[in-house]
Amino acid sequence: MLFWEWLRKALGSSPAQQRTFTFDNQLNHMLRVLAEQESRPVQQVANELLTYALSERFAAQEYLRRWQRLSRREQQVVALLCLGYSYRQIAEQLIVSYDTIKSHVRNSLHKFELNNVSELRRALADWDFSQWQHPARHL
Amino acid sequence: MLFWEWLRKALGSSPAQQRTFTFDNQLNHMLRVLAEQESRPVQQVANELLTYALSERFAAQEYLRRWQRLSRREQQVVALLCLGYSYRQIAEQLIVSYDTIKSHVRNSLHKFELNNVSELRRALADWDFSQWQHPARHL
DNA sequence: CTGATATTAGAACTTATGTTCTATATTATT
């Protein structure tokens, strides 16, 4: 069964009332620029963009579930990893040993069912970890 | 001059002709599901998603420019890298030495203005390199 | 109190990546 069909059934197959959307000037402008660049109708471009963003969102939900299985400390380490820090830098920031970071990364990768940090960074590429920059706030 | 146009000018900083968008049933459903999940207005979620997709698109354009500066061989190596292959695996696939791959990666990273493969994989995370799986087709 | 997790840390490896530099042969471009 396609995801769409499943989704529709889950919702009780209601006939959708064709709701309209409006976007602010800035978004409209960017949309028009992009449509212009690609010589395509603005509505079509908007459609494609929204489809893309939605699929990304739903894909991210699976990783969100795995994220929630991490301990507080593991989340902190993963966050800093995704912010681009190396094991050594993370150890310094959290004031623990390099080997401890390796332990946390090992466990985190296992819980994410991923094989290396590169995959992890890619999987969570769109997540905003800026709030995790200053560990103190989370301890 | 129409009354509306006159009014807009009189009021200054006119909102551009507020163009409306409609999306098909499937998109509407997903939007509503997501809005429901997050207890937020559908229009607001749509706004956020569109903003996200647009910024991703424009960011990708910069990397596309850099990608086009790569030589054919460098593109091949970067593609396989982003597909998750290691230097050694790429060397085997392309039937060249490990050191050659290192050269190509070094040059490619420089052209992309990135520091390591992790950043590269993240930057091109949404690109589809499946066509590059079989090098023969591109040589 | 007690088992289950979490947090910390290390040894002893192995592999993978990154850096700097050099160098030759092959293609394009002018």
Place this chain on the structure above:
DNA sequence: AATAATATAGAACATAAGTTCTAATATCAG
């Protein structure tokens, strides 16, 4: 034909990341 770019390859070294183990505290839920 001469220059520039590309593709190839290596040495020699440095750092980073991943693997397999073990193990001591600490904390929390039942």
